[in-house]
Amino acid sequence: AQSVTQLDSQVPVFEEAPVELRCNYSSSVSVYLFWYVQYPNQGLQLLLKYLSGSTLVKGINGFEAEFNKSQTSFHLRKPSVHISDTAEYFCAVKGRDDKIIFGKGTRLHILP
Amino acid sequence: DSGVTQTPKHLITATGQRVTLRCSPRSGDLSVYWYQQSLDQGLQFLIQYYNGEERAKGNILERFSAQQFPDLHSELNLSSLELGDSALYFCASSSGLAGAKVDTQYFGPGTRLTVL
Numbered sequence: 001a002q003s004v005t006q007l008d009s010q011v012p013v014f015e016e017a018p019v020e021l022r023c024n025y026s027s028s029v030s031v032y033l034f035w036y037v038q039y040p041n042q043g044l045q046l047l048l049k050y051l052s053g054s055t056l057v058k059g060i061n062g063f064e065a066e067f068n069k070s071q072t073s074f075h076l077r078k079p080s081v082h083i084s085d086t087a088e089y090f091c092a093v094k095g096r097d098d099k100i101i102f103g104k105g106t107r108l109h110i111l112p
Numbered sequence: 113d114s115g116v117t118q119t120p121k122h123l124i125t126a127t128g129q130r131v132t133l134r135c136s137p138r139s140g141d142l143s144v145y146w147y148q149q150s151l152d153q154g155l156q157f158l159i160q161y162y163n164g165e166e167r168a169k170g171n172i173l174e175r176f177s178a179q180q181f182p183d184l185h186s187e188l189n190l191s192s193l194e195l196g197d198s199a200l201y202f203c204a205s206s207s208g209l210a211g212a213k214v215d216t217q218y219f220g221p222g223t224r225l226t227v228l
Binding site for chain 1: 114116145154155156157160168170202204216217218219220221222
């Protein structure tokens, strides 16, 4: 069975500073990895996904994530955050079946 | 806008009651998924339907049931409601194309259920 751990429930960051949101997964099989964003009072939106190939994945809104198989991590990064990035970010893993397992989420607070 | 619609947006009801949440997938999508999001449990997968048939089951209570109709819209029925059922219920859809390596799920805006 797969599982996802997002170590930080909240991350405060100053505007224009870089940010990294951490995600670790566990699985006995090959996985596909996702980051979703949930803006206040909205549904989830796919930011990026790793299926195979290059371990550095670029997504929307300037976000990118790096798949690290040896560390079973898929951390999300952005070099310079904007106030509009205030949202909750969910890491998710999918195994061979169609079920997606989500982490508990990390709330990103952008400080002026 | 993901193309997935959910109604109603908000629902307030009392314990013991029964409600139905509705989801219309993106045009052409065959798979529909239901999720429950609450503060203590996070985002939990409930159930998936593909072209009218149940395909996968997650942490869905026996008091809950779902179905997908011939026009591919789906309904989630919640009965004998308890206070703890208060949550955001999301529907997502995907193409469900055979052989697709990974089917991206597109989420609706959710239905917020409050049980008093």
